[in-house]
Amino acid sequence: MEEIQSQSDHYRSSSSSASSPASRVPSSNFFYLRKPGSLRQPISFEDSPDWEDTDIEVRVDEGGDSINAATTPASPSLSKLNSGSLPSPPLPDGAVITRKIAGASIAWKDLTVTIKGKRKYSDKVVKSSNGYALPGTMTVIMGPAKSGKSTLLRALSGRLPDSARMYGEVFVNGTKMCMPYGSYGFVDRETTLIGTLTVREFLYYSALLQLPGFLCQKRSVVEDAIDSMSLGDYANKLIGGHCYMKGLRSGERRRVSIARELVMRPHILFIDEPLYRLDSVSALLMMVTLKKLASTGCTLIFTIYQSSTEVFGLFDRICLLSNGNTLFFGETLACLQHFSNAGFPCPIMQSPSDHFLRAINTEFDRIIVMCKSWQDDHGDLSAVNMDTAVAIRTLEATFKSSADAVSLETMIVKLTEKEGPSLKSKGMVGNLTRVAVLTWRSLLIMSREWKYYWLRLILYMLLALCIGTVFSGLGNTLSSVVVS
Ligand SMILES: Nc1ncnc2c1ncn2[C@@H]1O[C@H](COP(=O)(O)OP(=O)(O)OP(=O)(O)O)[C@@H](O)[C@H]1O
Numbered sequence: 001m002e003e004i005q006s007q008s009d010h011y012r013s014s015s016s017s018a019s020s021p022a023s024r025v026p027s028s029n030f031f032y033l034r035k036p037g038s039l040r041q042p043i044s045f046e047d048s049p050d051w052e053d054t055d056i057e058v059r060v061d062e063g064g065d066s067i068n069a070a071t072t073p074a075s076p077s078l079s080k081l082n083s084g085s086l087p088s089p090p091l092p093d094g095a096v097i098t099r100k101i102a103g104a105s106i107a108w109k110d111l112t113v114t115i116k117g118k119r120k121y122s123d124k125v126v127k128s129s130n131g132y133a134l135p136g137t138m139t140v141i142m143g144p145a146k147s148g149k150s151t152l153l154r155a156l157s158g159r160l161p162d163s164a165r166m167y168g169e170v171f172v173n174g175t176k177m178c179m180p181y182g183s184y185g186f187v188d189r190e191t192t193l194i195g196t197l198t199v200r201e202f203l204y205y206s207a208l209l210q211l212p213g214f215l216c217q218k219r220s221v222v223e224d225a226i227d228s229m230s231l232g233d234y235a236n237k238l239i240g241g242h243c244y245m246k247g248l249r250s251g252e253r254r255r256v257s258i259a260r261e262l263v264m265r266p267h268i269l270f271i272d273e274p275l276y277r278l279d280s281v282s283a284l285l286m287m288v289t290l291k292k293l294a295s296t297g298c299t300l301i302f303t304i305y306q307s308s309t310e311v312f313g314l315f316d317r318i319c320l321l322s323n324g325n326t327l328f329f330g331e332t333l334a335c336l337q338h339f340s341n342a343g344f345p346c347p348i349m350q351s352p353s354d355h356f357l358r359a360i361n362t363e364f365d366r367i368i369v370m371c372k373s374w375q376d377d378h379g380d381l382s383a384v385n386m387d388t389a390v391a392i393r394t395l396e397a398t399f400k401s402s403a404d405a406v407s408l409e410t411m412i413v414k415l416t417e418k419e420g421p422s423l424k425s426k427g428m429v430g431n432l433t434r435v436a437v438l439t440w441r442s443l444l445i446m447s448r449e450w451k452y453y454w455l456r457l458i459l460y461m462l463l464a465l466c467i468g469t470v471f472s473g474l475g476n477t478l479s480s481v482v483v484s
Pocket residue numbers: 115116117125143144145146147148149150151152161163303305
């Protein structure tokens with residue numbers, strides 16, 4: 001009974017301050033929040049874009065600055081919010097964090113994407129978007145369906161389809177450049193895995209094909225990727241399963257596809273809908289794992305349609321899109337303040353992400369029309385009586401004139417005025433050689449069977465031809481040198 005009483009007291013005390021978004025800063029009862037003084041965020045990139053972070057292994061001790069402490073708050077009231085938001089996985093006191101991945105900053109300015117539809121390049125899918133993502137942080141692109149989330153993600157990673165055109169600028173470490181092979185990872189919404197391999201084998205073959213260097217190094221890279229994605233328990237499990245054993249579930253498969261990108265140790269990781277088709281437990285596990293990955297230094301950018309409150313609390317920054325327009329970019333908790341400033345405070349007992357989508361998803365207008373026709377018979381349905389078109393216009397206008405927009409602009413200037421180290425390509429040449437060698441070996445293995453004996457003959461003839469060509473080329477060069 002006392003327990004019920006204390007729970008209801010807790011609810012009352014939280015509901016009494018519901019109207020203020022600052023009051024919605026999750027209390028220390030939430031598991032993802034820092035206990036006072038227990039952990040300081042180890043990586044500080046936000047106050048000045050220093051570019052020393054190029055080594056693979058960077059040790060950051062406990063005395064490191066806090067990201068949020070170093071951030072220039074979007075508005076004075078938000079500094080309070082920021083100090084409360086530190087959704088990092090807990091570490092023991094006095095722990096030393098080893099940052100293994102050198103992250104890279106990415107900033108985009110006036111990014112517009114048009115996709116050739118039925119009409120000629122008339123459909124602006126992303127409209128003048130601005131934003132940035134920093135090493136060691138998770139930046140989420142959120143919005144209703146068809147709002148341009150995936151298109152923005154693809155534009156940033158340079159993976160737009162041929163039918164798309166991109167205007168505006170994307171800066172990586174302060175330089176306008178296309179990200180080279182291996183410096184970034186991209187995980188699509190649906191990926192194909194090889195069901196007949198175990199997780200470890202799959203990642204190992206992936207590393208063999210993608211990475212230059214020695215086999216032992218690749219093994220350690222694979223083990224790191226397995227560790228980063230918390231796949232230790234499934235490492236020897238067949239991805240697709242067999243008749244007596246079920247294969248991996250969707251959450252685990254999703255983590256395997258992310259781990260496949262991690263074998264390249266990317267500076268920036270783009271993920272399209274990491275929570276696609278995941279239940280709430282798998283979604284939370286996925287996000288905690290990604291948060292852990294971000295804390296190693298990697299820059300994470302992903303799209304999300306909707307999330308629970310716990311998951312929402314793990315994001316660092318949010319880019320809120322509606323029909324290609326940016327309605328907000330900034331700290332996650334500042335977004336709540338923004339909605340409140342625009343006249344749409346998040347009701348108590350509602351997930352922030354649900355509230356944002358409720359306010360800006362035009363699909364709700366149809367539901368409102370439906371509700372209105374029911375209203376007489378079914379009482380007052382005013383809870384769903386928000387005009388989304390008005391909300392979108394108000395939120396956009398409020399953001400343009402807000403302190404958040406000013407701090408976004410300042411940060412973009414900071415990140416683009418100074419050129420940092422350029423990212424290097426990893427293993428492209430090695431990759432091609434490896435593909436050639438692997439193809440050669442598999443053809444040779446295939447030709448061991450007597451019926452493919454002709455294949456072996458052709459292969460040896462081809463080899464002889466190649467060697468002949470190389471030697472004749474060498475001979476020609478030598479003779480020309482001797483003559484001259
Ligand atoms: N390759 C393409 N060809 C034509 N139109 C496209 C293409 N890709 C995206 N679009 C259009 O761009 C708009 C935004 O699509 P996008 O996939 O970026 O949205 P989204 O927010 O990721 O939506 P969802 O979460 O439903 O995938 C949509 O109207 C879509 O029809």
